[in-house]
Amino acid sequence: MVDVAVIGGGISGLATAYDLKLRGHRVVVLERQTHAGGNAVSERLDGFLMEHGPSTVNAASAAAGALSLQLGLDGQRCDLGNGVRRRYLVGAGRLSGIPIHPLGFLVSDYLSPRARLRLLAEWAIPRKKGGNEETVAEFSVRRFGSEFTDRVIDPLLAGLYAGKASTLSMAAVFPRLIDLEREYGSISLAMLCRHRRGAKMPGSRLFSWRHGIGTLPAAMARRLGESIRTGVAVRRIRRAAGGFRVDAGAAGDFHARAVVIATQPHVAAHLLDGVDEAAAAAAGGIEAPPLAVVFLGFRREQVEHPLDGLGFLTPESEGRSLSGAQFCSTMFGGRAPVGFVSVAGYFGGARAPHLARLPAADLIDLARSEFRDLIGARGDPAVARVRHWPMGLPQYRIGHPERAACLRNAGARQPGLFVTGNYLDGPSVGACLGLARETAAAVHGVIAGSGVTTSAENVAV
Ligand SMILES: Cc1cc2nc3c(=O)[nH]c(=O)nc-3n(C[C@H](O)[C@H](O)[C@H](O)COP(=O)(O)OP(=O)(O)OC[C@H]3O[C@@H](n4cnc5c(N)ncnc54)[C@H](O)[C@@H]3O)c2cc1C
Structure with a gap:
């Protein structure tokens, strides 16, 4: 007993x-x-560190911070590397770097001028009164317009939930935004107020430990x-x-x-x-649709891109097999040997579950071709490893x-x-x-x- x-x-x-x-x-x-x-599995591979599952913890989580301290792990904690300067989204077949600040989408040309104007007009959209539970896409199209939804929100949800904006519940995924709409009448006004109060962007508050999340x-x-x-x-x-x-x-x-x-x-x-x-x-x-993670390590000179971000996300409309990727060796130190870099590509989820069921060799080929196109990664990788998750992330x-x-x-x-x-x-x-x-x-x-x-x-x- x-x-x-x-x-x-x-x-x-x-x-x-x-x-x-x-x-x-x-x-x-x-x-x-x-x-x-x-x-939560971290594996050393010839001097590289592969995260089979989670790779970051949000420092805003009080429970995570408290546990790290209580377990004596704070000495091994590592924050995001200085190399993380931009967020990348795929647009028209190439990576578009968006500055990490609240006005990032307005100052970059990733979105059309019309979509940026629509974003700016968000404050004028009346708040929703009652009605049925909305999907994230419904909420986002109503407040921010369809281009922002398709090219920013949907890829974000592919990254966070391996899900699709058109099926995920707004109340389950972003309840705080519903509250902000109710409270301020506008998300951009609410964000502006928060920014003035010094709230940091989420990307700057991620951490891990020297030997990974494991x-x-x-x-x-x-x-x-x-x-x-x-x-x-x-x-x-x-x-x-x-x-x-x-x-x-x-x-x-x-x-x-x-x-x-x-x-x-x-x-x-x-x-x-x-x-x-x-x-x-x-x-x-x-x-919980299946997910697959493909980890690749290259010599630095094999990759053209500066890899100066967390990684990238791909809108579904781009028609790519890769839904997103991380620049692992930029995110945290010790993820690749000196002179090498590492990246991880994510396949499957609600968007394309069939891809996550492909054999490892096919997934490696797919990832190599995607990384060749998008970050100019050429030649044979020093390491290549696949992790299949038959049940990936739960869909809210x-x-x-x-x-x-x-x-x-x-x-x-x-x-x-x-x-x-x-x-x-x-x-x-x-x-x-x-x-x-x-x-x-x-x-x-x-x-x-x-x-x-x-x-x-x-x-x-
Ligand atoms: C590829 C991937 C990347 C991710 N990236 C991030 C990230 O960067 N940051 C982040 O914060 N989160 C991330 N996540 C999400 C996060 O890692 C998970 O949501 C979290 O680790 C889930 O933990 P859990 O204990 O709830 O579930 P699980 O890890 O699924 O644990 C459930 C356990 O139950 C066991 N089990 C199942 N059936 C039985 C049984 N019959 N008897 C006994 N045991 C059983 C399983 O073996 C398993 O160990 C990621 C997830 C994945 C898959």
């Missing part, structure tokens, strides 16, 4: 378990893979020690006296007062089936706010049952860590309030 069984040892599950352990609870993390960390789950896993059981796939959860019985197949049954499901949504749907049908249906309604589509609310409220219907993960509060590492902290506090509240003597109380005694 443990206090809490956490199913899934990705960033979300590890952070929830680590927080609970600090509160003195007896926790077990059950992870299907042989290593904890989920999609540093974080590795540190949490070390602290959790024997509380983590890897190579254990949970098959079912059932209510049992005093809590839940977790069926982990050959690894046996685990009895827990509380269960936290921290897996991908399709697995959550399966595990919730028979325990909380409403939550099972909500999780089952969240798709129309109806998502209700699905997420239903999953967050699982505990109200089934006391002791919790769901956490990247499909509730945002897919970013920072959002997962923030939600994990909330989940742990809620689990603690339930166990502490249950009247049963908990391990936490034993520790306190």
Whole structure:
């Protein structure tokens, strides 16, 4: 019998378990893979560092900052390199550099003069009153015009959510912008006020650690020690006296007062089936189309482009197979040996799931051809590696706010049952860590309030 069984040892599950352990609870993390960390995997390849999944954490995440400090990782923290000076978007088959400041799109010629005028007129667009939930595209076309939506917002969502503006829910993805529209009547006016108050652009607040994002789950896993059981796939959860019985197949049954499901949504749907049908249906309604990451390392002189940015994003209308790319060796130091550079290309997502299912060799060929065209990368790469993610990023589509609310409220219907993960509060590492902290506090509240003597109380005694 443990206090809490956490199913899934990705960033979300590890952070929830680590927080609970600090509160003195007896926790077990059950992870299907042989290593904890989920999609936060950093791998050294001949002096290069490949991020298979996340490569940055937003410094605005209080939970991420606190964990880095608490785990003693601040000495290894690295901020974006000085080489990151522009953001790039693909337009008319080439990279267009847009200065990183709020007026960047107005001063560059990436958008047509008509689209820039339309952007400037945003303050005059009346605010929306009531009506149905909007997609991001509907909101953006209404406020900023269709060219800005197609050429800026849609590629941005391909980068952040591997999604499409025409299907993602505005309320789920950018709730703050809806609030700003309601509050100020205009997003540009609101941004202007924020800029005057000194708010930084998001791109300048990203960080990582010297050995990559994998540093974080590795540190949490070390602290959790024997509380983590890897190579254990949970098959079912059932209510049992005093809590839940977790069926982990050959690894046996685990009895827990509380269960936290921290897996991908399709697995959550399966595990919730028979325990909380409403939550099972909500999780089952969240798709996560496949993604593939192609990492390439070149000698510096093989690449013409200065690589002076985070990378680039591609509007769908450009008809390219690559939805975006990162200039890894520019972003952070130590991502490539001296004299070399590294880039990562992203394929698939909601825009083109079929591409993410291509074999590794085909993806490398595609990436090489795209990088040859766009950044002038020529010749054989020094390293080439592909990571397939059969379930990529969860899609926050129309109806998502209700699905997420239903999953967050699982505990109200089934006391002791919790769901956490990247499909509730945002897919970013920072959002997962923030939600994990909330989940742990809620689990603690339930166990502490249950009247049963908990391990936490034993520790306190
Ligand atoms: C390619 C890519 C790039 C990204 N880039 C960024 C970025 O730069 N910055 C950023 O902030 N975010 C980024 N993200 C998003 C972020 O990395 C993820 O949203 C986050 O890591 C998800 O963590 P998680 O723990 O919720 O889920 P996961 O990492 O998916 O973990 C779920 C875990 O559950 C386990 N599991 C599944 N089924 C079972 C079972 N039956 N029994 C036991 N265990 C099970 C899985 O093995 C897995 O370890 C990126 C994601 C991807 C895929």
